[in-house]
Amino acid sequence: MTTNVSLNVWLITIVVIGGLLAFDFFFHVRKAHEPTLREAAIWSGIYVGLAIVFGIGLWVVGGHGMGVDYFQGYILEKALSVDNLFVFVVIMSSFAVPRADQQKVLLFGIVFALFARAGFIFLGMAIIDNFTWAFYVFGLILIITAGRLLAPEKEDDDEANNFVIKLAKRFLRTTDHYDGDKLFTVENGKRVLTPMLLVMIAIGGTDILFALDSIPAIYGVTDNVYIVFTATAFSLMGLRQLFFLIDGLLDRLIYLKYGLAIILGFIGVKLILEAMHTNQFSWINGGEPINVYTFDPYTSLGVIVGVLAITVIASLVSPKGKMLSAVKTLHRHAHAYNNVEYHGEAADREHHYEKMEAAETALMKFDEKKISELMDETGTTWEVEQARRAHKESIESND
Incomplete structure (x- = not known):
């Protein structure tokens, strides 16, 4: 199996990925618009196809081992990237980002994520090369992360007001009003930051x-830095289009976090077993390798694909998933309506109220008692009541 990759191959790979991102910006994102379902489906398919073609090419040129490792890493990173989208949805809802401008926010998030992960990839490689205990640490990080995913979710009072945003508002001139998709605007004769830039700051912090x-998860699959980088990069490509394609399904994937927890826990255990198998610590088994079971790449790939398939299918067919999806959609539009300070135009805010009413109507087909319980648990009841009160006051003030 070839593990060394020449500098020329690295340069060509980086140029191709940079070119794809530039193409995405100039031909799709530069002009603000909301992609149609057809457009999102076509381009999602194109980017997934490119990732598969690259993987097959790597398999042919580098051998079966590199091919299997790449597809393991790609599938794992793609699943984790979809998990990113849940947070992106919450952040954009909190800032009431106009639908037509969400593409630019998403593309920024993808580019920033690529840079952040590239930095961590090479840092991780340096740690692995110089410290024999790195895999023990990576394994523990993944097991702790898996446990955190299984912990009950905590509702934040305001996702828009995280620590970074509070600092930005305190020390920089900001406005609460959008000016199209501009990052800066002029208000009262002064140059100020728009909410669009604040959204990007919030998403950038989340990406880190x-x-x-x-x-650490993908290094549990392979320590080939080229495979780690390309699998990560291709998993992020097309994530913007995927967001608009599965936007309505995101809330349905209620068991995805459990699947990711199982996978991350599995990889964490796999890393620790491999560290024990090649043990060099004098205080563990006298510095001698420990004869423990280790998972081969084909088994690992089967576990990753199998767990993801089971959790996604279970989520889509689950009655609770359908109800929770409808409730979260209602919560998101009510929350966006209530964040009045981030609306550039009254029409944008009214759009969310109309969507909220449509989401309420959609709830009528479910069991009333169960829906009521879910709305109370998620804080949706309070958000909707606030939106109704604010909408009534708005109508009265205009009369």
Whole structure:
């Protein structure tokens, strides 16, 4: 199996990935618009196809081992990237980002994630090369992350007001009003930051946190830095189009976090077993390798694909998943309506109220008692009541 990759191959790979991102910006994102379902489906398919073609090429040129490792890493990183989208949805909802401008936010998130993960990839490689205990640490990080995914979710009072945003608002001139998709605007004769830039700051901070989990995970699959980089890069490509394609399904994937927890836990255990198998610590078994079971790449690939398939299918057919999806959609539009300070135009805010009413109507086909319980658990009841009260006051003030 070839593990060394020439500098020319690295340069060509980076140029191709950079070219794809530039193409995405100039031909799709530069002009603000909301992609149609057909457009999102076509381009999602194209990017997934490119990733598969690259993987097959790597398999042919580098051998079966490199091919299997790449597809393991790609599938794992793709699943973790979809998990990123859940957070992106919450952040954009909190800032009430106009639908037509969400593409630019998503593309920024993808580019920033690529840079952040590239930095962590090479840092991780340096750690692995110089410290024999790195795989023990990576394994523990993944097991802890898996446990955190299984812990009950905590509802934040305001996702838009995280620590980084509070600092930006405190020390920089900001406005609460959008000016199209501009990052800066002029208000009262002064140059100020728009909410669009604040959204990007929030997403950038989130990307760094996700990279801390993502990179140890893929190093549990392979320590070939070229495979780690390309699998990560291709998993992020097309994520913008995927967002608009599965936007309505994101909330349905209620068991995805459990699947990711199982996978990350599995890879964490796999890393620790491999570290024991090649043990060099004098205080563990006298510095001698420990004869323990290790998972081969084909078994690992089967576990990753199998767990993801089971959790996604279970989520889509689950009655609770359908109800929770409808409730979260209602919560998101009510929350966006209530964040009045981030609306550039009254029409944008009214759009969310109309969507909220449509989401309420959609709930009528479910069991009323169960829906009521879910709405109370998620804080949706309070958000909707606030939105109704605010909408009534808005109508009265205009009369």
